[in-house]
Amino acid sequence: MVSTIHDVAKMADLSVGTVSRYLNGYNLKEENHQRIERAIRKLEFKENLMAKGLRSRRSHTIGVILWNLSDKFVTSIVTAVERRLESTRYNLILSTYEKSSEELDKKLRVLKDRFIDGLILFPQARATSILDEYREENIPIVLIDEEIRGLKADRVMVDNFDSAFKATEILIKLNHRKIAFVEGKKSFLVNREQREGYMAAMSRHALAVDSGLLVNGGFSTIKSYHVVKQLMGKKERPTALLVSSQPMTVGALMALYELNVGIPDELSLIGFGDYGLSMITRPFLTVIDKPTAAMGKKAAELLIRRINGDYSDFPRMVKFKSKLVVKDSIREI
Amino acid sequence: MVSTIHDVAKMADLSVGTVSRYLNGYNLKEENHQRIERAIRKLEFKENLMAKGLRSRRSHTIGVILWNLSDKFVTSIVTAVERRLESTRYNLILSTYEKSSEELDKKLRVLKDRFIDGLILFPQARATSILDEYREENIPIVLIDEEIRGLKADRVMVDNFDSAFKATEILIKLNHRKIAFVEGKKSFLVNREQREGYMAAMSRHALAVDSGLLVNGGFSTIKSYHVVKQLMGKKERPTALLVSSQPMTVGALMALYELNVGIPDELSLIGFGDYGLSMITRPFLTVIDKPTAAMGKKAAELLIRRINGDYSDFPRMVKFKSKLVVKDSIREI
DNA sequence: TTGTATGCGTTATCAA
DNA sequence: TTGATAACGCATACAA
Numbered sequence: 001m002v003s004t005i006h007d008v009a010k011m012a013d014l015s016v017g018t019v020s021r022y023l024n025g026y027n028l029k030e031e032n033h034q035r036i037e038r039a040i041r042k043l044e045f046k047e048n049l050m051a052k053g054l055r056s057r058r059s060h061t062i063g064v065i066l067w068n069l070s071d072k073f074v075t076s077i078v079t080a081v082e083r084r085l086e087s088t089r090y091n092l093i094l095s096t097y098e099k100s101s102e103e104l105d106k107k108l109r110v111l112k113d114r115f116i117d118g119l120i121l122f123p124q125a126r127a128t129s130i131l132d133e134y135r136e137e138n139i140p141i142v143l144i145d146e147e148i149r150g151l152k153a154d155r156v157m158v159d160n161f162d163s164a165f166k167a168t169e170i171l172i173k174l175n176h177r178k179i180a181f182v183e184g185k186k187s188f189l190v191n192r193e194q195r196e197g198y199m200a201a202m203s204r205h206a207l208a209v210d211s212g213l214l215v216n217g218g219f220s221t222i223k224s225y226h227v228v229k230q231l232m233g234k235k236e237r238p239t240a241l242l243v244s245s246q247p248m249t250v251g252a253l254m255a256l257y258e259l260n261v262g263i264p265d266e267l268s269l270i271g272f273g274d275y276g277l278s279m280i281t282r283p284f285l286t287v288i289d290k291p292t293a294a295m296g297k298k299a300a301e302l303l304i305r306r307i308n309g310d311y312s313d314f315p316r317m318v319k320f321k322s323k324l325v326v327k328d329s330i331r332e333i
Numbered sequence: 334m335v336s337t338i339h340d341v342a343k344m345a346d347l348s349v350g351t352v353s354r355y356l357n358g359y360n361l362k363e364e365n366h367q368r369i370e371r372a373i374r375k376l377e378f379k380e381n382l383m384a385k386g387l388r389s390r391r392s393h394t395i396g397v398i399l400w401n402l403s404d405k406f407v408t409s410i411v412t413a414v415e416r417r418l419e420s421t422r423y424n425l426i427l428s429t430y431e432k433s434s435e436e437l438d439k440k441l442r443v444l445k446d447r448f449i450d451g452l453i454l455f456p457q458a459r460a461t462s463i464l465d466e467y468r469e470e471n472i473p474i475v476l477i478d479e480e481i482r483g484l485k486a487d488r489v490m491v492d493n494f495d496s497a498f499k500a501t502e503i504l505i506k507l508n509h510r511k512i513a514f515v516e517g518k519k520s521f522l523v524n525r526e527q528r529e530g531y532m533a534a535m536s537r538h539a540l541a542v543d544s545g546l547l548v549n550g551g552f553s554t555i556k557s558y559h560v561v562k563q564l565m566g567k568k569e570r571p572t573a574l575l576v577s578s579q580p581m582t583v584g585a586l587m588a589l590y591e592l593n594v595g596i597p598d599e600l601s602l603i604g605f606g607d608y609g610l611s612m613i614t615r616p617f618l619t620v621i622d623k624p625t626a627a628m629g630k631k632a633a634e635l636l637i638r639r640i641n642g643d644y645s646d647f648p649r650m651v652k653f654k655s656k657l658v659v660k661d662s663i664r665e666i
Numbered sequence: 667t668t669g670t671a672t673g674c675g676t677t678a679t680c681a682a
Numbered sequence: 683t684t685g686a687t688a689a690c691g692c693a694t695a696c697a698a
Contacts, residue, residue: 004675015685020677029683046446050392051675053383054690061426069408070609079402082429091447093394094427096415113379114424253613276403280586282615337691348669353693362667384691387674 003043011039023047053115060089062303063116065107067099067124072246072274073290074122077144080296081120088304090117099219101125112139118303123148124188124219140306142299147189154306155317156299160190163288163322164197164242167270170324171240172205174332176268179207180231180238182248184219191219194244194272213238217248224251232259232267239267239333246273253281268330275325284327291320336376344372356380386448393422395636396449398440400432400457405579405607406623407455410477413629414453421637423450432552434458445472451636456481457521457552473639475632480522487639488650489632493523496621496655497530497575500603503657504573505538507665509601512540513564513571515581517552524552527577527605546571550581557584565592565600572600572666579606586614601663608658617660624653 005019012019012035022028022036039045053059064081066074082092095111097103104123108130111119119139123146131151134141141153145160164181171179181198184191195214202209215231217224224243228251231238243249249271261267263283270286271277278285298318306314338352345352345368355361355369372378386392397414399407415425428444430436437456441463444452452472456479464484467474474486478493497514504512514531517524528547535542548564550557557576561584564571576582582604594600596616603619604610611618631651639647 006675016676017678017686018684021684024677027683032684048387048675049447050383050386051690052677054381054387054675054692055677057690059383064427069402069412070405072403075402075408078427079429082427091443092427094397094411094415094425096412110424114382250609250613257615257617276583277613280583280610280614282590284590339691349692350670350694351668354668357693360667365668381691384674385693387676387691388693390674 003045004048005045007043008036008039008045011043012036057115058117059115060091061093061114061116062090062300063093063095063111063114063119064121065095065097065104065111065119066122068096070247072276073145073292076274076292077122077296077299080293081300084297084300090304097125099124101127105130108134112137118142118307120144120299120303122146124185140303142303142306144295144299145190152315154302154315156295156302157317157319158190158290158295159319159321160193161197161200163272163290163324164194164244165201166197166324167242167288168198168201169205170326171242171268171270171330172201172207174240174268174330176240176333177207178213178236178238179240179242180213180215181209182215182217182224182228182231182241182243182252184217184244184248186216188219191244198242212236217243217245217251219245219248221247221251221254224248225255226251228252228255229259232256232261237267240330241267241269243269243271246271246277249273249277249285249287253285263329264331268333270324270330278325278327281329283329286327286329287325289323289325291322295320336378337381338378340376341369341372341378344376345369390448391450392448393424394426394447394449395423395633396426396428396444396447396452397454398428398430398437398444398452399455401429403580405609406478406625409607409625410455410629410632413626414633417630417633423637430458432457434460438463441467445470451475451640453477453632453636455479473636475636475639477628477632478523485648487635487648489628489635490650490652491523491623491628492652492654493526494530494533496605496623496657497527497577498534499530499657500575500621501531501534502538503659504575504601504603504663505534505540507573507601507663509573509666510540511546511569511571512573512575513546513548514542515548515550515557515561515564515574515576515585517550517577517581519549521552524577531575545569550576550578550584552578552581554580554584554587557581558588559584561585561588562592565589565594570600573663574600574602576602576604579604579610582606582610582618582620586618596662597664601666603657603663611658611660614662616662619660619662620658621655622658623655628653 005016009016009019019036095107097107104125104127119141122144143153143155145158183195215227217227243252263269272288275289278287338349342349342352352369428440430440437458437460452474455477476486476488478491516528548560550560576585596602605621608622611620
């Protein structure tokens, strides 16, 4: 039989109030403290999270809303979040929205109705006024690698400017001049930052970015496949290519394989993406590896602090530098 | 202000009992039905899942315990599960255990304490008696592509025998005789079935499996990397290689790249894994693509039926055939 | 078919 | 510092 604080109280010969206080970390007389502890152990008492939640309006649950699980950037961050949460009493409720605004809204609503105590959001679609309700009800939100206009929230970011800058610059130093950049969706901050990094590196070295070099891969594998195919079909090919996300890098690879473009002989290639990708392509791919483990940990910690009411440095923006992992897909020309 | 069934009852001029019955699908007088519906809409009433759960001992939550999120087999099934659950009132609580038995036990315990209504489990480590408690408390479990000895539970499986058989046989038909098989951990059913499929195909064509052809990749990328390196370092190399999981296929690729083994010229290669992998390796990889979408959907539906008390065909074992996607990594010799 | 009343396990208020 | 007791929002047994 499952026991309640009433059973514990009876066995310890104290009142339920006292037991409840014990459970919530209030000070008791040392002796009573011990008595309760013993009773809890004997009865194998476990708190009932639903009853607790009903009273306290907390679910001890953290929502994670992400676009999908096929992106390693997302999954490694979620993994890190879960790991960080293991020592706490929080669990993760997972929701995906496939980059659809309607879906996103729906999921935001569902999770709010479940009384999540906090939210970790990977934003890749517009959300509507539902986010205001989160604010009104004081449900903290941590955004991953993006902003949402009009929403003051904590953010855990990749230093995307720096990443693109570094990648572009290394290509320039290898004497590349015609460096193309496959960007994502223009409306997103992550894309603007990357593009600015790319532009800044180009202009610092007095290189022109003619219009043909900047192509839009729309954050998707298939779109990237098409634009890269088009890009490399032109008479004036770039000698180097920087692709701004993992799924788009996959698309680019597919196109390049199909066109039989030699890497790095005909084209030097750098992709944003995880380290894993660099090991299974041939040649090994030079990638910009994002510090997902640190990001997930940070996001979890930030969120917990907010849940505990510590808004001292709100809104916080933490930026992590990525690492350029140089492999065989780039060369000097 | 958030409204309760009391508010709804008052506005509809009925009792809370009636409203509660309405919400749980009991029959009401048509007029009252309408009145309640109107009131609910006007008040934007939402059920309080915690209160509901406290009374009914249901959390409307389904636990998913998986080894980690870096395996596409896992993530695509989870995605399918979530999609199937969208039209229901269930949400997913996610937990990972990194193939450690202690972790698995811990997670099983945590989720039980959260009153999950059902569990989807990807078993790759031994679990202890905690699973008996699930049975005692009537929490249904669906196992994905594995069995747990001593546990009667529904299972959603890949037809691993058939998969390995088909893959081996196509290699045989391409005149390969020395076909090596990188297997996973022997203690798991998935591995035994694959191995039997491989053996069956070999013996049907009267081919001997000498001991050197069967190597153990331990289900991990790194282990597979090492054994394949060793395997291909021998004087007598196989002419074809079948690798029995996605992570191990990655490890095999790393080894083969490193040793500069020409694929498919020197070695024909088939890997278990997802379709995506086949597109980014060079040459394009022939893979055994598992029907993860269907599996996830089935798992969700099976679990919901059990939660609803329908145990008519318990325990059910559903087996899905995988698809051999032939690309450029195999050739006739 | 509906209303009333009790309890699910906890927290919080108020007295002691 | 502790005890008694009233909520929290809902489901259900029982009566009507």
